[in-house]
Amino acid sequence: MLKCPSCGQGKVLSGYLTVKDQCAHCGQDLSHARTDDGPAYFTLLVVVAIVFPMFGLIYSLFTPRPLWVALFMVVLSTALALVLLPRVKGVFIGFQWAKRLHGF
Ligand SMILES: [Zn+2]
Secondary structure, eight states, X not given: OOBXXXXXXXXXXXXXXXXXXXXTTTOOBOTTOOOTTHHHHHHHHHHHHHHHHHHHHHHHHOOOOHHHHHHHHHHHHHHHHHHHHHHHHHHHHHHHXXXXXXXX
């Protein structure tokens, strides 16, 4: 939900992917969050798991032109990744906070 794992009210991210230093609502120090590339890898895993089976489904139901399918999949993959990436990063920060990792 992109909310502070401590109070559930303040936002965790400022901008698209930048982690705030602290929660504006409760003052929870968020500077300890170290997500590195984890959210990007996990987002890629989820997007591929959704998009890849769609190739088979589309080709089994229709006989589309490959260029249209490629174009559709590129747009779908990009949109899914852009929507999921900040949320997955929020999940990583929440998990680190819950397990008291990295100085939380
Ligand atoms: Zn908070």
